[in-house]
Amino acid sequence: MPPVRVVVPMDSQDLEAWRYALAYAKKIGAAASPPVQNYILLTHTKQQLKSTALGSHVGDSASKALLANKSIALSDGAQLHHETLQTLRLTGRGAVIIAYFAEDKLLETIDGLDAVTGVVAVPDVPGRADKWTARWNAHVHGQERPAAAEPLVTDPVIVKALTSLSSSINLSHGVMHPRDKGYADETLRILRAKGHKLEPEHIKSWAIRNKWKPGAADELARLATRIRDLRTKPSLGSFHNPDGKYERWCE
Known part of the structure; x- marks a missing residue:
């Protein structure tokens, strides 16, 4: 099955963006067969868990655990851990990835992984994930998804x-x-x-x-x-x- 792809086009510094992203990720994971046990929070650098509102959205104790390369348990017993662009490549198989502060280049890195179950992208600023969204006909939160993807090359x-x-x-x-x-x-x-x-x-x-x-x-x-x-x-x-x-x- 191809990965499920969702975009949450909300202010990435807003707590609601994190809540929606996590909810979409868990929904994708629960629908998989077998249910996903591996969730990844992906940012460009570890520093973004310290220097942005994301750390407080995740929770202070959870953020500290993630920064220490420890997993945290989600409500369904699955595990969430943190990766950056430098560490992601060997950890994505079967996972649902929450790509935070996402932009097209970061999302291209995910496109290069094999057997990802799902991707939830929270763009850094509006428009930064538009190419990726069009490439995959991703579902955009709050918008009706087109029945079929638009052709990328029309000739x-x-x-x-x-x-x-x-x-x-x-x-x-x-x-x-x-x-x-x-x-x-x-x-x-x-x-x-x-x-x-x-x-x-x-x-x-x-x-x-x-x-x-x-x-x-x-x-x-x-x-x-x-x-x-x-x-x-x-x-x-x-x-x-x-x-x-x-x-x-x-x-």
């Missing part, structure tokens, strides 16, 4: 090209192998030469939604930016059968 030829690229490379790596990067470069150059508009951020989100690791998706977006910004259309003379590849994407 069907680009979608077919990216789908073909995805099937040709290794998606398990956080960075692209040089050969895979060459395939990506060729794909994007053909699209640009044939008059298609490359939108790097949309391409990046499409890639992450389609199982690319965030680091590799970011590389793809940087390639798209460089090729989009070429002053003239790229030459395709060094590629094997670029017209044939393009025709297949147009079918």
